[in-house]
Amino acid sequence: MRARYAGKHVAVVGSGHSALTALVALADLADTGTRISWVLRRGVVGDAFGGGDADQLPARGALGRRARGSVAAGHVQVVTGFRTEAVERDDAGRLVLLSGNGQRVSDVDQVVVLAGFRPDLSWLSELRLELDATLQAPVALAPLIDPNVHSCGTVYPHGVKELAHPEPDVYLAGMKSYGRAPTFLAMTGYEQVRSIVAAISGDHAAAERVELVLPETGVCGGAGVFDDPAQDQSGGCCGPVAAPEMLTLSAPSAR
Numbered sequence: 071m072r073a074r075y076a077g078k079h080v081a082v083v084g085s086g087h088s089a090l091t092a093l094v095a096l097a098d099l100a101d102t103g104t105r106i107s108w109v110l111r112r113g114v115v116g117d118a119f120g121g122g123d124a125d126q127l128p129a130r131g132a133l134g135r136r137a138r139g140s141v142a143a144g145h146v147q148v149v150t151g152f153r154t155e156a157v158e159r160d161d162a163g164r165l166v167l168l169s170g171n172g173q174r175v176s177d178v179d180q181v182v183v184l185a186g187f188r189p190d191l192s193w194l195s196e197l198r199l200e201l202d203a204t205l206q207a208p209v210a211l212a213p214l215i216d217p218n219v220h221s222c223g224t225v226y227p228h229g230v231k232e233l234a235h236p237e238p239d240v241y242l243a244g245m246k247s248y249g250r251a252p253t254f255l256a257m258t259g260y261e262q263v264r265s266i267v268a269a270i271s272g273d274h275a276a277a278e279r280v281e282l283v284l285p286e287t288g289v290c291g292g293a294g295v296f297d298d299p300a301q302d303q304s305g306g307c308c309g310p311v312a313a314p315e316m317l318t319l320s321a322p323s324a325r
């Protein structure tokens with residue numbers, strides 16, 4: 071990594087935890103002359119650093135604090151409202167990022183794209199899945215995880231009911247169940263799998279009894295809000311911050 075990025079101009083594209091991780095790691099190369107341009111689609115940095123001390127997942131909070139520190143220390147040039155439309159090479163062979171509104175990020179040596187992902191569902195195309203058109207998550211789950219609405223980490227407990235599809239006994243669990251939504255945590259996956267296994271084994275009461283409260287991020291407001299803060303009619307989704315609860319897994323009742 072050091073050889074590739076030391077003394078270089080690096081553009082980091084994206085505003086999620088992976089982008090924050092890259093900013094912190096690249097800022098550690100500041101003594102080699104590494105220059106960092108942080109390219110954001112959103113109009114303001116807003117909550118990109120997360121909830122910091124208010125984050126109930128300390129490691130996630132600490133990551134945001136470190137990234138904020140790297141920006142505050144002047145190691146990172148922040149470029150907002152940048153919707154990348156093209157990446158070109160200049161006469162010297164260096165990269166130029168061009169945005170739809172005429173902005174340019176020039177003299178770039180390396181581009182680190184951390185702009186999220188979406189599920190590969192091509193191999194499931196013969197099955198009757200019911201997916202949200204925007205999120206590509208199961209239609210019953212999508213409203214619970216839509217980052218345009220929920221960014222405070224509020225993901226309501228869900229299990230087999232929200233993960234079911236018209237195709238009988240077919241469930242997407244884990245990261246794939248979240249489609250394009252970025253807030254999946256392993257704890258959620260464990261609970262999803264517990265609920266699915268209970269359903270497949272016929273213990274429908276246990277399958278439907280989902281008991282998980284995820285650690286809050288400590289910040290609120292839908293991702294879309296940050297493209298144009300003036301548009302924020304959502305009023306946020308956040309109720310009072312609930313303390314995380316111990317997960318109780320009940321053994322399937324003797325049949």
Ligand SMILES: Cc1cc2nc3c(=O)[nH]c(=O)nc-3n(C[C@H](O)[C@H](O)[C@H](O)COP(=O)(O)OP(=O)(O)OC[C@H]3O[C@@H](n4cnc5c(N)ncnc54)[C@H](O)[C@@H]3O)c2cc1C
Pocket residue numbers: 088243244245246254255256257259
């Ligand atoms: C950078 C990053 C950091 C994260 N950090 C955290 C964290 O700290 N805490 C947390 O709770 N969550 C974290 N997450 C979110 C999430 O919990 C993890 O991504 C988790 O690994 C998701 O588990 P999964 O089983 O759904 O998918 P994965 O862990 O991605 O497992 C899918 C597996 O399927 C295999 N596979 C794919 N296609 C095929 C195929 N055709 N045939 C056979 N096998 C196949 C893959 O090789 C992979 O091993 C992070 C995510 C990312 C991207």
